[in-house]
Amino acid sequence: MQLRLSQAILKPDFQGEFTASILAAAASPDIISFAGGLPNPVSFPIPEMEAATKKVLEQNGVTALQYSSTAGWPALRRWIAKRYETMGVYGVEADDIIVTNGSQQALAMFGMAMIDPGDPVLVEDPTYLVALQSFHMFNPNVIPVTMNADGIDCEKLAAAVKAHPDAKFIYVIPNFQNPTGLSYSQQVHDKVVEILKGTDILLLEDNPYRELRFAGTATDSFGADLGEQCCMLGTFSKIVTPGMRIGWICVRNQELRAKLMSYKATADLHTNIFSQMVLAQYLEDNDVDAHIEKTRQLYKQKAEWMMDCMRRYLPAGVSFTPTEGGMFLWATLPEGLTAVDLYRRGLERGVAICPGDPFYETERNVRTFRINYSNSSDEIIEKGIRILGEVCADMIK
C-alpha cells in the first residue's frame, strides 16, 4: 500500500534527527555520557511510593482505576496551587491548575492554543530544544532573543517587542535554564516585567529546576508580577519522578484555560489518574521538602565536583559558567573551534557532550556545549572531564 501521511507529520522535526543521533550515540553502555539529562535516582522515593500506591488501591482503588476528569485530581491540584506561595505567587486556586502528562505536554498544548502559522513567538537564545520542537509543529516565526549571564538581554527583548508587537507569547526558563544553567537576576526580572506589562504578549514561564537551587536566592515567579498575563509550567520530574509523567500548567485566564482543557480532553481525556492519586498520597504522607533537600545536596556536591574537575583538566581558553543549581553546566570553546567537532572527537574517546547547536533557532557550528552532572558517579565525572580536557587540548593545537 502507499502510505498517504499528512503534510503536518511529514514536516521535518526541528533538529530532531540531529538530537536523536546524539542521544543514540550517547546511550551506548561504553560511553561516558554527559549529553543527556537524567535525574539521579536519589530523587525517586521508592518505598514511600510503594506505601502510597498500596494506600490508594486499598482506600480508593475504584477511582484510581476508573476514567477521570480532564483538569486532574483535586488533591494534587490543591497541593500545586499552594506551592506557588513559595514562589511569591498568592491566590492561585486549584481551579487554575491543569495536570498534564509532564510539563512537555503543556508546552505542546500551549503551542496549539496560541500559534497560527507565521505568528511571532519570542524565545530565549539558546533555549530548551524540545520546547522549540513543540512550537515548530505549528509553524511560528520564532524570534530568538540573546541570553546573557543574568537572564534574557533586555535591550534586545525591548527591540523584539517593538518590532513584533503582535508576538503571541514569550517562552522563558528563569531558573537554571536548559541548556545554559543560567538564572535571571532580580534586575532582569523586573525589566522583563516592565517591557511586557501593558502588552498582549503572554509570558510562558517554565520552571522545572527552580527547586534544585543549592546556593543564592531565586527571583519570584513572573506570575507574581504579571498576573494572568503569565502562564506557569511545573513538573514533578526533577524533584520526585519523571517516570510518572506528572506536570502541570497554571493558567489564570479563564478563556485560555477553557480552550486548553477542551484541547486536552480531545488529545487524551486526562492525565493518568492512578499516578496522580499515588503522587498526591505521597505528598500528603511525606515531607517532600526534606526529600528535595537530599537531591539538592547531592547535586550541589556533583556540580562542585564537576566544576572542580573542569578547572583542573580543561585547557586555558575553554570557559564555563558556574552554576548554583539545576542539572547542567554550559561551556564555551575558544574562537575557531566548534562543539560539534568536540562532540565527534569526544565520542571517539568514549565521552559524549551535547553540542549547543540544536538549542539555537538559527545559529549552527557554535562553540557552546552542555554537560550534565546529575547522574554520573564522581569517578566517571573526573575520568570524563579529564578525557574532554585532552580532546580540547588536541583541538586547540
Ligand SMILES: Cc1ncc(COP(=O)(O)O)c(C=O)c1O
Ligand atoms: C526546560 C524544560 N522544560 C520542560 C521539560 C519537560 O519535563 P517533563 O515533561 O518531564 O515535565 C524539561 C525536561 O528536561 C526541561 O528541561
